[in-house]
Amino acid sequence: MKKLLRGIAAALLVPLLLFEEWGWEPLAAAMARLARLPIWARLESMVQALPPQGALLVFLLPVLTLLPFKLLALFLLGAGHAKSAVLLLISAKLVGTAIVARLFQLVEPALMRIPLFARWYPRWMQWKDRVLTWVRQSAPWRGARYLKSGARRWWRSLRRA
Numbered sequence: 001m002k003k004l005l006r007g008i009a010a011a012l013l014v015p016l017l018l019f020e021e022w023g024w025e026p027l028a029a030a031m032a033r034l035a036r037l038p039i040w041a042r043l044e045s046m047v048q049a050l051p052p053q054g055a056l057l058v059f060l061l062p063v064l065t066l067l068p069f070k071l072l073a074l075f076l077l078g079a080g081h082a083k084s085a086v087l088l089l090i091s092a093k094l095v096g097t098a099i100v101a102r103l104f105q106l107v108e109p110a111l112m113r114i115p116l117f118a119r120w121y122p123r124w125m126q127w128k129d130r131v132l133t134w135v136r137q138s139a140p141w142r143g144a145r146y147l148k149s150g151a152r153r154w155w156r157s158l159r160r161a
Helices: 002-036 038-048 052-078 082-111 115-137 139-160
Strands: none
Touching (some): 002 038, 082 115
């Protein structure tokens, strides 16, 4: 039973983990470009200077801020507006991931001074890496990569012609 529950949990988390994996760095980099603006750079400096508890609060803020949008998406889905619901969920996920990724870059040193976070974050990363390794070794993943590389080669050949 425990193995079944782990399998179900992994199956539900894999799409989320893959999105985070693909989107985390590029979205954080996009948010970091905002630091070129003096006011944004000042704001980031203030966030970096926060004590650990303040950093944790700021890090959790996007989750709480985006929750109403996710609930609205569920309402829209229930009301039969599937396209609007999916668009809202995807938008909230993109914006949320971009903000959280950048905030994490800024507050990670402070968060690592919280004993519970410092103990569990490496465990989370190890678990996530194991799950992603398992996914990348799976036949569907390898097949998708093969199709993707074939599509890229086909696209390049069209552009050269």
